[in-house]
Amino acid sequence: MTHRSLLAVAAALALTACSGPPVDGAAAGPTPDGSDLSGTLTVFAAASLTDVFTTLGEEFERQHPQVDVQFSFAGSSALAAQLTQGAPADLFAAADEAQMARVQDAGLVEDPAEFAANRxxxxxxxxxxxxxxxxxxxxxxxxxxxxxxxxxxxxxxxxxxxxxxxxxxxxxxxxxxxxxxxxxxxxxxxxxxxxxxxxxxxxxxxxxxxxxxxxxxxxxxxxxxxAVNRYEAAVLTDAPNPAAARAFSELVRSDAGQAALGAAGFPPS
Amino acid sequence: MSRRRRDGGVPAPLLVPALLAVAFLVLPLAGLVVRAPWSQIGPQLASPGVGQALRLSLVSATLATAVSLLLGVPLAWVLARSTLRGRSVLRALVTVPLVLPPVVGGVALFLVLGRQGIVGRWLYEATGFSLPFTTAAVVVAETFVAMPFLVISVEGALRAADARFEDAAATLGADRWTTFRRVTLPLVAPGIAAGAVLCWARALGEFGATITFAGNFPGTTQTMPLAVYLALQRDPEAAIVLSLVLLAVSLATLLLLRGRWLGRTVSA
The missing domain is CATH 3.40.190.10 (Periplasmic binding protein-like II)
Known part of the structure; x- marks a missing residue:
């Protein structure tokens, strides 16, 4: 029941996003402290990120109690294939540039940003x-x-x-x-x-x-x-919850996020 | 009147769900056919890797079926006919691979037959032979997953068969082994054939236990399902072509067998 109402909120937000003024970031109206983020945030992330993203997800839910973070961890190639087949997600975090490029070529994301490396x-x-x-x-x-x-x-x-x-x-x-x-x-x-x-x-x-x-x-x-793998994250263009996706992406690139990645063994990018 | 209805019409309460079942089972296959990049089929078939994977799939599934017949038919007899105590526990145990996720089955095989496994360690120390990552490991993984299908089918056939024929043979002086060979086996041959086909089909499609226990190496352990999965990671169109090839070959084999070997039993 809680889930269904959260989904309803997410859907309402998505509708607002479509009909609202075309101002970037205005859709879900995040304030600087992001306190009114809500709904479900769906993150597709490379299998190697399982431990560190789970930790960061809990941290994110603590900062934004209204947001329910859902992860789908799998090989980046499998995730890219799912996304090109229309799987609904807000944020995609890939283990290399090639898999992100696949999704970008399909027109599903814009401006991927590097957040970690691995060798x-x-x-x-x-x-x-x-x-x-x-x-x-x-x-x-x-x-x-x-x-x-x-x-x-x-x-x-x-x-x-x-x-x-x-x-x-x-x-x-x-x-x-x-x-x-x-x-x-x-x-x-x-x-x-x-x-x-x-x-x-x-x-x-x-x-x-x-x-x-x-x-x-x-x-x-x-x-x-x-042969260093560069990890990239990007918000999907038709993300149901783009504001939360951007906020999570910022958390990953913040000092705290980078420290967590470093502790999990990802060399600084 | 009633006879004609039995031959021709299907009652609506059966017809509608049956049609739904057909749609549910056949539409995904139709999807493969519709979306297939037909122009790519020629070059894909000509690539050496595909032939290699297909050959390996057919050989290993057939070997797995042979091993299953050799071991599974006697096991089915024990489950159906013997008066062993704890048969129901035994039956539950040997059908565990049916409910076990195949990947878990692969890990379990490692723990027993891997070179660090309970049995495999001893074999490795004695002979230097290690089973994982060999074609034999593919057959072992497929047999592990597929044999229960054969055992269940044959046990069902044995239970349905009329035991009075066996009793008659016994009263005529045949011992139990002779009775099994001369009476029981011919009696349940259709059940064994159906079980073998089911077992072969399951072995041909096996993925999880194979990639876990046997690994993935072209020509040695890369069967068609593994090739399809990896193609899907990079080139979904190639994966569709490979799937169609596997589908066509397995359908052709089953139809051929049905016509030749199962023909009589199916109509009976």
Missing amino acids: LVLAVPPANPAGLRPPEGGAGVPSLADILTSDVTLAVCAEEVPCGAAAAEVLAAAGSPATPDTYEEDVRAVLTKVELGEVDAGLVYVSDVVAAGDGVVAFAFREGEQ
């Missing part, structure tokens, strides 16, 4: 069955080729998803030191296989290693700097 590291199970480690006494960050050996069982993301595109890039830059044994559907699937010890190593994001805690051990490598 790949090599994760191995704590037991490290293949005995992978960077060379002793090497100066600076080692190459991926110095850590990987050709006989390891290696999991990476499929090239169709952002982390897989980045994985292909770093493997090529390192001179293909090992051939992947499986191309997983998203980065969390790679992480699971490393945590279960079913593969010797996997290429995952720094933020995933932070989320996994003691479940994996990770090594940084210098090719990672060449």
Whole structure:
């Protein structure tokens, strides 16, 4: 019942937005402190943002008690496909520029803004069955080729998803030191296989290693700097609740939001 | 009069829901056909990856069905005919894969057959062989998900079959194994065939357990459903084409089987 009335409010706001004066930001009439934001805010966000966005969402609901934040977390490519098929959302947060460009090309968003970055590291199970480690006494960050050996069982993301595109890039830059044994559907699937010890190593994001805690051990490598994923967020042009979407996007880019992203392992963008 | 009505007319209370069911089941397929980029079908079919994935799908689903027949028919007999205590618990246990989300099934297979798994660890230490990420793992994942369909079908057929034929065979001096081979199997052959078709179809469409337990590598473990899912991430039109190919091949196979092998039993 509460949900239905919230939806009704959201719908009423959307109607106001259509018939109201064409002044940017005037639709839902946010005051500087945003106190009269209300309704449901639907955020489509990349799977790697699950933990940090959930925290930020709770913070947002505390600041705006009238707003109910709903998240849909999945691979950015899957979310982009859903949005182009007409899925209703207010804000889209993608793990790379390519997936945001897909949605932008379909005319669904304008002016995406970068809010975080992520890069790949090599994760191995704590037991490290293949005995992978960077060379002793090497100066600076080692190459991926110095850590990987050709006989390891290696999991990476499929090239169709952002982390897989980045994985292909770093493997090529390192001179293909090992051939992947499986191309997983998203980065969390790679992480699971490393945590279960079913593969010797996997290429995952720094933020995933932070989320996994003691479940994996990770090594940084210098090719990672060449394939940095840039996370972008954009308000959808036909968002039912654009004012709340803009406010959430501002929270993510605020000092508090950036601190939360940093704590979750996202390197500063 | 009553005979003609039975042959021809369908009562309205059955006809209307039946038509709704047909619409519900067939319209999504029609959607695939209508939205398909027909001009792309030629180039898509010619790409080597599609043939590879299709071949792997057909081979692994067939192997999974063979394994299911070999193990599932005896299990169905035990469930339907034996006087074992706790049969109902056993039945509930072996049909768990039906309700288990396939991805969970894949993780469970890891925990037992993975190289860190309860059984797999021992195998890996003894022989250096690790099952995940091999074609054999695809067959294992598909069998895990599909065999319960066969078991349920065959058990149903066994329960419906007239046990007096078996009793007659026994009074004529046949032992239980001979009775099973010479009387029971021919009696429930249509049920076994229907169960095998259901099992094969389920194995062909299997996605979650396969991508979890066997991974995704072109030529080794990338079956058609996995190829479709990944194509959907980048190029939805290619995904539609791949779906149609899988649909056409599975329909053609089922129709062919029906005509040749199930023909008599269906009309019976």
